[in-house]
Amino acid sequence: MIGNKIRHDTTWNHRDDRYGCKRTRNRGGDSVHGCKVVVIRVNLQSPNTSRLRSRTLNPNQNMAKFSIATVFIASISLLLALTRSFSVENPTDRRILVLLDDLALKSSHSIFFTSLQARGFELDFKLSDDPKIALQRYGQHLYDGLVLFSPTTERFGGSLDVAAILDFVDSGKDLIVAADASASDLIRNIAAECGVDFDEDPSAVVIDHGSYAVSGTEGDHTLIAADDFIQSDVLLGSTKIEAPVLFKGIGHSVNPANSLVLKVLSASPSAYSANPKSKLSSPPSLSGSSISLVSVVQARNNARVVFSGSLDLFSNKFFKSPVQKAGSSNKYAKSGNEQFVTELSKWVFHERGHLKAVNVRHHRVGETDEPAIYRINDDLQYSVEIYEWSGSSWEPYVANDVQVQFYMMSPYVLKTMSTNKKGLYHASFKVPDVYGVFQFKVEYQRLGYTSLSLAKQIPVRPFRHNEYERFIPTAFPYYGASFSTMAGFLIFSFIYLYSK
Amino acid sequence: MAVPVDNLTKPTPASSTLRFAFGNVLAFFILLLIGVLAFSIRLFSVIKYESVIHEFDPYFNYRVTQFLTKNGIYDFWNWFDDRTWYPLGRVIGGTVYPGLTLTAGTIWKVLQSLNIPLSVETVCVFTAPVFSAFAAWATYLLTKEVKGTGAGLTAAVLLAMVPSYISRSVAGSYDNEAVAIFALIFTFYLYIKTLNTGSLFYATLNSIAYFYMVCSWGGYTFIINLIPMHVLLCIVTGRYSSRLYIAYAPLVVLGTLLAALVPVVGFNAVMTSEHFASFLVFIVIHVVALAYYIKGILSPKMFKVAATLVVSVGVVVCCAVVAVLVAVVASSPTKGWSGRSLSLLDPTYASKYIPIIASVSEHQPPTWPSYFMDLNVLAFLVPAGIIACFAPLSDASSFVILYLVMSVYFSGVMVRLMLVLAPAACIMSGIALSEAFDVFTRSIKFYISNLSEFLQTDAGDTLPGNNVSPQNEVLKNEKKEDTLKERPSRKNKKKEKENIEKPYVKSKTEKRPLVLPVEASFFALFLTVLLGGFYVVHSVWAAAEAYSAPSIVLTSHSHDGLHVFDDFREAYAWLSHNTEVDDKVASWWDYGYQTTAMANRTVIVDNNTWNNTHIATVGTAMSSPEKAGWEIFNSLDVKYVLVVFGGLVGYPSDDINKFLWMVRIGGGVFPHIKEPDYLRDGQYRIDSQATPTMLNSLMYKLSYFRFVETDGGKGYDRVRRTEIGKKYFKLTHFEEVFTTHHWMVRIYKLKPQKNRIRGKTKKSKSKTSPTTPRSGTVKKNPWH
DSSP states (O other): OHHHHHHHHHHHHHOOOTTSOTTOOBOTTOTTTTTTTOEEOBOTTSOOHHHHHHHHHHHHHHTTTSOHHHHHHHHHHHHHHHHHHSOTTOOSOOEEEEEESSTHHHHHTHHHHHHHHHTTOEEEEEETTOTTOOSEETTEESOSEEEEEOTTOSSOSTTOOHHHHHHHHHTTOEEEEEOOTTOOHHHHHHHHHTTEEEOSSTTOEEEESSSBBOOSSOOOSOSEEEOEEOOOHHHHOSSOOOSOEEEOSOOEEEOTTOTTEEEEEEOOTTEEEEOTTSOOOSOOSSBGGGOEEEEEEEOTTOOEEEEESOSGGGSHHHHHSOEEBTTOOOEESSOSHHHHHHHHHHHHTTSSSEEEEEEEEEEETTOOSOOSSEETTOEEEEEEEEEEEOSSSEEEOOOSOOEEEEEESEEEEEEEOEEOSSSEEEEEEEOOSOOEEEEEEEEEOOTTSOOEEEEEEEEEEOOOTTSSOSSOGGGHHHHHHHHHHHHHHHHHHHHHHHOO | OHHHHHHHHOOOSTTHHHHHHHHHHHHHHHHHHHHHHHHHGGGHHHHHTOSOOOSSHHHHHHHHHHHHHHHHHHHHHTOEESSSSTTTOEEHHHHSOOHHHHHHHHHHHHHHHTTOOOOHHHHHHHHHHHHHHHHHHHHHHHHHHHHOHHHHHHHHHHHHTOHHHHHHHSTTOOOHHHHHHHHHHHHHHHHHHHHHHOOHHHHHHHHHHHHHHHHHOTTHHHHHHHHHHHHHHHHHTTOOOHHHHHHHHHHHHHHHHHHHHSTTTTTHHHHSGGGHHHHHHHHHHHHHHHHHHHHHHSOHHHHHHHHHHHHHHHHHHHHHHHHHHHHHHHHSTTTTOOHHHHHHHSTTHHHHHOHHHHTSGGGSOOOHHHHHHHTTTHHHHHHHHHHHHHTTOOHHHHHHHHHHHHHHHHHHHOGGGHHHHHHHHHHHHHHHHHHHHHHHHHHHHHHHHHHHHHHTOSOOSOOHHHHHHHHHHHHHHHHHHHHHOOOOHHHHHHHHHHHHHHHHHHHHHSSSOOOOOHHHHHHHHHHHHHHHHHHHHHHHHIIIIISOOOSSSEEEEETTEEEEEOHHHHHHHHHHHHSOTTOEEEOOGGGHHHIIIIIOOEESOOSSOOOHHHHHHHHHHHHSBHHHHHHHHHHTTEEEEEEEOOTTTTOSSSTTTTHHHHHHHHHHHSTTSOGGGGEETTEEOOSTTOOHHHHHBHHHHHHHTTGGGTTTTOOEETTTTEEOSOOOOOOSSEEEEEEOTTSSEEEEEEOOOOSSOOOSOOOOOTTTTTTOHHHHHHHHOOOO
């Protein structure tokens, strides 16, 4: 029986979740989301006390000549700065490091950067080989997001390398990576570690003779007008992107089994990836709509990463240029790039699609206090509040598909919770007639949203000795039998002893 | 000590009341000393180690007792423990024999109310020695009922230090058996007492003692089968009497009612076949009683007619009842017998069908040396005792013989039941020794009185003190003789037996007691004392060396002195200090009780092996490859995995040696675990000949991870005495978080699921791997 349950659970593990955020953890650092009552499985690589302690100690050792007071004040202020910069209640990133190949990119992609700055981000531009680049100092991350607009860089300056960037992602920070036709192994490695495989042929770019962007000169059809977007309001905003997105760069593929990666912008079925300058001798390794042009990754700790095969996608030139897809009569004055990139950047920097669950409560029907243990066949109520971050405030999250499980190796109760449209979800049900250590589980994974994974352990006990029925009607013949025997024995004794 | 005993049994007509009084006082003090002896011989473990709870089960009992003292009896009764058998939990109140816990809890309460502030642990540690003193006194009472005070005192001395009982009742061995043996002997005493007196008062007491036994130990079924057997024996041998009826009928009625009150027994008291024998005999004794009654009323001729009528009807009825019983029993899947009981009747049953029972070492049949280890000279004295019991055969002595025979059989099935044999052996040996002393001292006394008559001296009156002094001289003389003679032991023992046999044969035929030649008496007396001396020496050695180790602290003597291995407590302390309160720790079930009691962490399985499937799940996880094991453990919310590894220091009872049971128990439920996959040439091997399945199993990996670093690349396992097969490997799904000083306990943490899922593997760049070991391992095994 248990074996079945386990097998069941294992298959559940392997379930291919289309939405790509299966079993993901809450974003690192958001551990307080569930309030004190919720056990959220978090990736504890975010600031913790020991790191803070080492932070305050290290300056003391290094700068012994300074007076202790100065150091103390400095470290306190640093700590304050850190606390301010990483607020649990505000999941949107604040400080972003932009690494560029060439400082000219700063002006050629200025629309993108200004739009970020206008939304309140602090951008820190650095050349990718700047020897002073550091993502963290004294165990603390200096940035909340990283934009890699340096496709050709073979080696970062400073202490930055692939491992540091992956560590950055694993600690819950966000990343935008733009590759290009000349993408270096470094960029390809980062992508591969996240489940995005750029075409291994270094000279290959995406060519599409079917849906290229019509331009003045008949080019080699490497400038593509792509309009195969992912259908998700969370990722790309509620306004539909009308105009196709201009793309010029390399394609990549993602493993369909990888549930964490999503293709946001796919190539058309007529696209293929090859070197446009040489003749095609063998079938291209990537072709058709399996080519992804832009993909996003939401890691299990809810860190978000965007991979784009084209750096030009973000450029002012593409933002402004008019676009006409080959074979289509619709001519748009402005490409969809700006809208696409802006919306995607909102998602990646957690301005959208970030959920939190708070105030998990459960109690018996008719009571308000949370019991430490339930009894079998108790009626209980479970409630949780779910909010979504709108970029500036927490708004109630409204959905009709949030389910709660009463789980012991397998869900004994699985119930869709009803909502009051103000963020409160609640369900009431009867505890099953099985004792054991159960869990209230809410596993909520939806495309584009951060995953909610709440688990609260609660034991369920059997009846106490005095909670059973005292007199069972079906047993009355037995009661009668025993009492009549007793009476009979008494009478018999009297007669036997005193009859003479 | 037994010498003055004989004086008591031989009161001379002159001043007999004074001598009785003197004898009683002496017996009282001897009993007191026996109690002190029984208590103090069990303190070696405290002196040599410390005052700790021993082994595995006692930790559970200790934890339960703590709960009882903290929360009271009602909460204990209704205790649902959510920290074991996660996530199933365990209803402790309904699945535990509460006798021991209630006893220790009561002792603690009483001491508290007397303002003696002992900790619960101290009370638990010393419960077993205290009750072994009680058991010695109960043995005295029982043997006294059978063969008189002298035999009683001898048996009590023997029981106070019988190694078999010491092994289960040293200070700290806080297990059910500690109080159950006392309850067992005391119940038998009350049964014999009732049988001898025919008093309903003792019969009621007997039921209450039986109730205490039911509370204490599952071994109560031994009582409820042995007593009916004895009753049947008495009936068959024509020894039926009203005393027998009074001894038996109230016990069955009251005892069954009381037994049904114990939650763990409940309806089992009337529904399982272990109890059927008692009911059957209950019917039989009533039929017999009726027959005797009718026989008294009717004339012999009429009775004959009635008897034939009743017998013919009775046979038919009996056949019908037996048929119904057989049908009922056969309809239940295990034939109405629980697995442990079935393994008693058919010793091969458990190893054939229930690996979880066979895997426990104390459920194995004992080897011959264990009889000599646990009983020592008693093994030789028992036959003599049986012979003594036959002369003359009484109800009581036939009971003791039956008890002995049955317990010998059961001890041959299961080494644990040696414990039940020990009191029987002590009683028999006590009777034998006492009878022997009786004969020898009588001969000597006869010789002395003859001598005094012959000398015609003035010292005519024999004061009680006189008897002691010549024997002291005798002992001195014997010591001299000892140096002269090497004893031909076998022959002497045989002679002794014969000697014991003789007096009673003669005492029946002629009233004059047997008198041996004085030289032979002296010599035999000396040899008997020597025999007792050997027994004492052996028992003290067993108590001090063999049975006092608490098994959570180990010591070893080597050329550079004493080594103490305190790894278990180190590991449990680490767990309790470094893990979250609600974290789940998985280990093989042996360590479940200790983990909950000492580390206070939730465990998946523990020593109460009530759910075979759950244990098989853990066994399967341990036998599976790393990834599959991780998935099983993760599905059970396990955070930490604890393995016991003895390869570094040569601790033989580690998890690799228990691994075959994990495979067998796991494979019994989950057929994808196949034992032959782990075997090479029919053996579990971990050296270079080991099978790939073995080398890839989680248990192998967790045991030998980084082991090769300890001895510079050899990886020599000191338990298996071989180099391990796979030396260099990495763990992908587990990380080592703690390994104790001697590597005896290793604790691993389940790695969380990967934050990202990698794409296709690329040629790894040298710059990526060195800084993060994580990405290094990822490359080898991209997993979902």
